Amino acid sequence: MKAIAWHGKHDVRYDTVDDPEILNPRDAIIRVTSTAICGSDLHLYDGYIPTMQKGDILGHEFMGEVVETGPKSTLKTGQRVVVPFTISCGKCYHCSKHQYSGCENGNPADNQDISREGMGLPMGAAFGYSHMTGGYSGGQAEYVRVPFSDFGPLVIPDDSIEDDKVLFLTDILPTGWMAAENAQIEPGDTVAVWGCGPVGLFAVQSAFLMGAERVIAIDHFPRRLEMARQFGAETVNFEESKVAEALWDMTGGIGPDATIDCVGLEAHGAFADNVIDQIKVSTFLGTDRAHVIRQAIMATRKGGRVSMPGVYAGFVDKFPLGAFMEKGLTLKTGQTHVQQYLRPLYTAIAEGKIDSTFLISHRMALEEGPTGYQKFHDEQDKYTKIVLKPGTSAKAA
Template identity: 70%
Template sequence: MRALTWHGKHDVRVETVPDPQIVNPRDAIIKVTSTAICGSDLHLYDGVIPTMRPGDILGHEFMGEVVDVGRGNTRLKRGDRVVVPFVIACGNCFFCRRQQFAACDNSNPAYKADISQMLYGHHMCGFFGYSHLTGGYAGGQAEYVRVPFSDVGPIVIDDGMEDDRVLFLSDILPTGWMAAENCEIEEGDTVAVWGCGPVGLFAIQSALIMGAAQVIAIDHYPHRLELARKLGAKTVNYRNTRVYEALMEMTGGIGPDAVIDAVGLESHGFAPDNLYDYAKQSLRLETDRSHVLREALYACRKGGRVSVPGVYGGFVDKFPVGAFMQKGLTMRTGQTHVQKYLSGLLEMIRDNRINTTFLISHRMPLEKGPDAYRKFAFEQNETTKVVLKPGMEARNG
């Protein structure tokens, strides 16, 4: 089969690789019909996530048709159309029984020697296509993919629903929803969202559905800010506005009731603290750039809530723990418990309460995957979301 593979910083290739096979009784093999490039994939593309190996198959946002199932899987059958969560979860461990699927104890086969236990105190669960920190599973930017524990993760989709409407159930829609849910939004709340990429935009949409009176979106790409305004958010362009002062003015000097960092470890900008982070990161004295998280903590009102769906991988410097403690803030974060949200969000899509297709800017064949990565990484104003289609004819130009 053909698949997108990682070979180093800014080096992804379409290669012919072995077809996946059933390994365990609860496996399924999916013929991929749509797969997307996620902002988290750019962390791999930029070479900032450790334990990637040349030839690893990328991709954790995908859906398709079941073409084979293991003998232990009684939930799926050949021909089912399914969306697959990026989180691989067994469904039976201590955490899965509490619907904390992204903390599954059984889905990372490499955990006993895993660097993640040294980094975080506990090993990570398994994810598709996201380094050997998360099990080394082949991803879904391919023609076919093996799905472990497929009687727990995938959700069956009605034949009448187009891929584009439901594909983002795999990651970014439930991630944006959980980010807003972690804000514990109350009537009259103001929510500030840093980053108008796909997760940030879905967090904006989710916060408004949950009853936020005002959502303020912070970014610098004009098109992304325009998408945020179309969703109903007010916007701040950090390139020409002092974010803290703008937020104080927009909230009567109190600050937002809740803040969302939808950017994560590769924040951009020319603020002094971010330039400091760039320098330390280049010297390998720091792993993550956390300017956005610092700014969000300073801006959030006293007693407010901080939600962090943006991915962080290691260590940050100059964390304002004094502001965090003195202001009595509450922070909630973590990888998304996708399986917990699937049925409810699918119903909202069916009822047209959630729009999922507005952020798709490009639909490209899998064979054009390297070009798609370059666009998503370096043309972010024009490229809000790329959906790759295995089997789509690749045209030159």
């Protein structure tokens, strides 16, 4: 079959690879009908995530049709399914607490030691996202093996709901929703969101749905800021305004009630701390550019809440721990417990309460995946979200 494979920094290829096979009784094989390039995939593209190996198949946002099942799978051939990016068994200690991204059984035992030293405990598993998270082949492919298929995938029973409406249930819609949920939004709150990429825009939508009175979106791409304004957000362009001063003025000197970092380890901007971080990263003295989480902590009002869905990979310095403690802030973060949100968010989409298709700027054939990565990386204001369509020609997509 064909798939998009990682071969190094800024080097992804449309390769011929082995077809997936049923390995465990709870497995299923899915023929992929739609898959997307995620902002988190750009961390792989930029070489920031360790334990990638040449030939690893990328992609953790995908859906498709069931074509084969193991004897303990509850899926049936021919069903359309959305597959969460988190690989979770549904039966372990963490799954019993609905902490699905912390599943103890998703990450194979021979991969668990990879993350134990850096993270304290083995990481949960995910599709197409390094051997630290299990080494699973991803869904930017014609076919993919789905472990624990009796628990994770959501069957889409209504054939009239096209892929585009439900594809983002795999990751970015639940991630934006959980980001807002972790901010513990109360009616009347002012919420500041850093980053108007896909997760940030879903966090903006979700914050309003959860009762926020004002949402302030921070970015520097004009189109992304305009998309945030279409949902009712006020905006700050960090290239034109000093964010801390703008938030101070916009909140009457109090600060936002809650802040959400949807940027993560690759913060942009010519800020002193960010420049220092960039130098450290380029000389292998550091891993993350943590400007946004520092700024969010400094901006949040006393007694406020900080939510951090943005991905970080390692250790950061100059962390404002004193401000965090003295202001009595709360920080909630983590990979998304996708399975917890699948059904309610699917219902909201089916009832027309949430629109996810607004993000899609480009559709491409799977063979165009390498070009898609380059465009999404270099032209983020124009390429807001790319959906890849296996089985179609470049012209048809």
